[in-house]
Amino acid sequence: MFLQPHTTPAESGWAGILPAGLAFTQAVHECRAPEHTAGHAAFAAVLLAKLGETTPVLWVSANPCLYPPGLAWLGLNPARCLFAHAKNDAESLGTLEVALRGGMAGVAECGELSRLAARRLALAARQGGSTGFLLRYAPATTSSDSTAFATRWMISPLQGRGEMRLQAELLYAKGGQPGVFVLDIHREAQNGAAPFSLTLVPPGPAEQQRRTG
């Protein structure tokens, strides 16, 4: 398994947007956000909108409050989406695993996550050739986290003065360098193919200093 190089296929639509060398397709990504924010869901939605036009996306949660018109506003077609209501975290992880193994893209919300569950999800994504996102509300502690996932992000709100702007901190990346990025989601004025574009901008030195200081 170590012989397979991690590549980002050009047709995925993510090339040139994401940091080079990240294995983004056929893997599971963990996105975290502070309590009472929804930046991680927005992040997953814009990335999945870029992924393809036809692959179904399963959104599963034990407490579903996702708003389909909001997905449409972010550029992800809700007609592609299936929504599931799980009884608990274990069932939502199991549901995500079925979807990933079957080749569907999937997004699940969960609280606690065992290393075994993470490993199973990663295997399912690789077998099914699909992309999964795991959304968690948790403080960004990485000491006891599994490294089965391709990346782990902390998505925090960032002042945008009306623009949709998020800070995406890459906490862990398989074959990549962690760093802090600014994610701008803005609606292009002209009639482009995609109504949204996604730019990951490395922060300026001042901001870097503020973070470390």
Added chain:
Amino acid sequence: MAALALWCQLYSPLTAPDPPDGVLIDITGCAHLFSGEAGMRAHMQNRLPGVQLAIANTALAAWGLARYGATESEDISPLPLAALRLPERAISRLRLVGVKQIGALMRLPRAELTAGYGKEPALQLDRALGRAPEILPFITAPPAWRLVEDYAEPIWAPQQLQAALERLAVQLCKDLAEASRGATALQARFYRVDAQCPEINLGFAEPCRDEFQISKLLREKLQDIDPGFGIEATSLQALETEPLAPTQTGFTPAAPNFSGPMNTLLNRLGPQRLWRATPYASFIPEFAWRRQSVKLPAVPWQAPRFPRPIKLLAKPDAITAIAPVPDDPPVQFVWRGQAHRIVHATGPERIARDWWCHEHDDTRPEREKIRDYYAVEDSHGVRFWLFRAGLHDGEVAPRWYLHGFFG
């Protein structure tokens, strides 16, 4: 009675509960499976001790024989009139003229019987003799795609049940493939020795005749089945089928097919907990979409013209806000005990209540039929979707609510 009638499908697919204390079974063409009527009788006596059995040519005759008849006789003429299910009044009137048995009733002239005692006695007599039709409420119409496997000895090991289901699934899929059909609803039933009949129901998002998938789904649900003291027969039936054309494989690269995981999810979660979203023509945000079954095709969406949050609270949460009058966004609001200072706001987007399709409801937030929505950003950059219900010079003071999160 309904449960017992279900279990009696072990003997024949056509069974009807007969309240308060009976079950009717149409055993036409089924008795030879139990080595004749005597064998079937013995089997039933064995399984249901103390049961009163009767086999007759018509349902009504069997009903009477089981309750009033002598054993092992199919002659209904010596039975009392009550065996014809006649009303009390007719029986007492007939008894007055000395007619106490069905045989005596049969000898009465037909025209005078009808003239003197109404249609009922003659009709019931005809039904018992098979001259008039009788409608029986059979619990299920026999499905066209039904396979049954009987066992000489009751089985209960899960491996045996699993193997039986796999055999049935293979045969059913073969039959379906010959007819170019796929099942959309499947049911497996287990006829237990103690007159219980647990079942497994499967639903499919798309017609399916893949025996591997069907066996897998059945295996997942088999753990909920309690075999009790043993299972005598297993049936697998396709309750609903749809045309499914055979596909050519290996000619063109296969289009991605997601029916496999969809069917698994549908059977694990059930149709209530897996849905698609369809747009609905309403300006009220919480009514702008509806749940739809995954079996139906997806409906295309249009991108909304105004910002919509990615998460919407099921019920708007009341907040206390400080806002300049009359129409400005709030400067600060308190939600769940925490104050948020607002640095940027977009809006208002005014949404009127659709009074023409919703009754007036005092508990709903917009008592004055108007909501002004603002997308606001607090000093940490968290984006909320707030609205003010009511106007500043309206009947009641305006109220502020938090409705969603952008990110």
